[in-house]
Amino acid sequence: MIQSSSTPGTVSELDGKLCVAFCGPLMGEGRPAAGGYRAGNRRLIAGLRGKAVNVLEFAYPTPAPTRSRPYKGIAYVIGLLRVGLRLIIHRREWDLIHITPLCRGFVFIEILLFAIVLLMNRPIVFHVRTGIFVSEYWRRGIIYRRFIDFLIRRSTCIAIQGRLYEEFVMQRQAKKVLYLPNFVPATLVVPADDTIGAEQTTGDIQLAYVGRIAVEKGIETILEAHRALCDRGIPAQLTIIGDGPASYIKALQDRHDARDVRWLGAVPNVDITTAICGMHFFLFPTKHYGEGHSNSLTEAMSEGLVPICSDHGFNRDVVGRTGSVLPIEADGKDYANSVARVWQSGRWPSLSAAARTRVFQNYSSEVVLGRLIAQYSSLVGARCEQ
Missing domain, CATH: 3.40.50.2000 (Glycogen Phosphorylase B;)
Known part of the structure; x- marks a missing residue:
């Protein structure tokens, strides 16, 4: 055992x-x-x-x-x-x-x-x-x-x-x-508090991704999910943190030219939790061969971001019942639907608190x-x- x-x-x-x-x-x-x-x-x-x-x-x-x-x-x-x-x-x-x-x-x-x-x-x-x-x-x-x-x-x-x-x-x-x-360093684990989550449910939905900018990490699926939410009249902002090939990032920016998408580039590890603090969802549709336990996933959960990720690597084990784990072939619309269901059902505060608690107890x-x-x-x- x-x-x-x-x-x-x-x-x-x-x-x-x-x-x-x-x-x-x-x-x-x-x-x-x-x-x-x-x-x-x-x-x-x-x-x-x-x-x-x-x-x-x-x-x-x-x-x-x-x-x-x-x-x-x-x-x-x-x-x-x-x-x-x-x-x-x-x-x-x-x-x-x-x-x-x-x-x-x-x-x-x-x-x-x-x-x-x-x-x-x-x-x-x-x-x-x-x-x-x-x-x-x-x-x-x-x-x-x-x-x-x-x-x-x-x-x-x-x-x-x-x-x-x-x-x-x-x-x-x-x-x-x-x-x-x-x-996650214990100093960064914020105790769960439903009242904190309740205060964050006004305004636009805040989406985040932290990691390498690459096809296999699902960055295009994330951008499609953001666009699908906006097309449905659901206000959403997306923050992307990470580095990758300059030509590929430029092509993505040209293809998804949206004011509500922020590209922060590489951020020092010590500043990542500060950068995503106050956001709502962490999107992680990875298909990377070799994916294990993502540090970014755990860090996002420690800040109360509700994870929406692919059933790949150790994601399901880490997420538990604190978010949604989608089939690896899920597309941007599937991720948008998952975000919308959580948000419109009013379950986001409780899931956010559950994510913090899961990290506090296990990670x-x-x-x-x-x-x-x-x-x-x-x-x-x-x-x-x-």
Whole structure:
């Protein structure tokens, strides 16, 4: 079963002595992260350090994307072997290792790193972040599946970003499975209050999207939904936050030349919640292959935005009953209809409060990090008793 105890490993319990070797794709501290994977890892490390857990970083190599495939393959092999060597050199400084592997084609290189870690006989937390972990398992060949099975069986604990993976993992090992979703800093989680929502139901409907501007993220569906609402005489304003190819964004702006659409471009992570505060709906019709748990989705819900999203990745698991989850093939009119139904039924204030509450109870840093640190403490304690 998934370990879901919310009892945190407090600073007094850990006495600041627990040290985690964190291994995976990372960007330099203070630098913008290229993608949600690196951003999620950076946020997790920062959160752990904020809870007095010592974290040693062992970053994956990052060869230039313009390089050839053979060059990048060689760079990854050499880079991960260097990571393994550093783990050996610093083995007296860390108690357990937290690995967030890329898998897919990288697994044949990552298995070498994993073998090095096994030789040191330390607890291993194998963190599955990607939303395509299971689909890739069945899509690729038998050798790939055997490697993944080996990684799962030999790990001490499997951390999963989506509950959908629990059964898959449990079929391959009977050890600990920890639900480890993305989280919102506790300081940004606003307590639910129906009266706050009631005050926001006057004026135009405020729609928002935060993320990469790309076809697979559903940006065109969002623009179509906004237009459909306006065509029905329902006043709506749309705010789009995110970056993408300049030529593509320009084409979208020319095609959807509306005064009620604001393009804010890229906004620093710390300012996103401020930018969407007071809005009503978060539209997220993603079809991106690899979609897992969107940070933007959770952040929007923490601000009381009611989510209207596609049944893709871990969206359904995250949203619960706080909004609408539409079929992945739903178009702009379907999203407009969903927004209109919620708004005209008068259910928006209660759903907004439910979204805040769901984040507070399940996706705040206090809950998620507390659960993870408690698991760390348990694993290290069990090793010391052996």
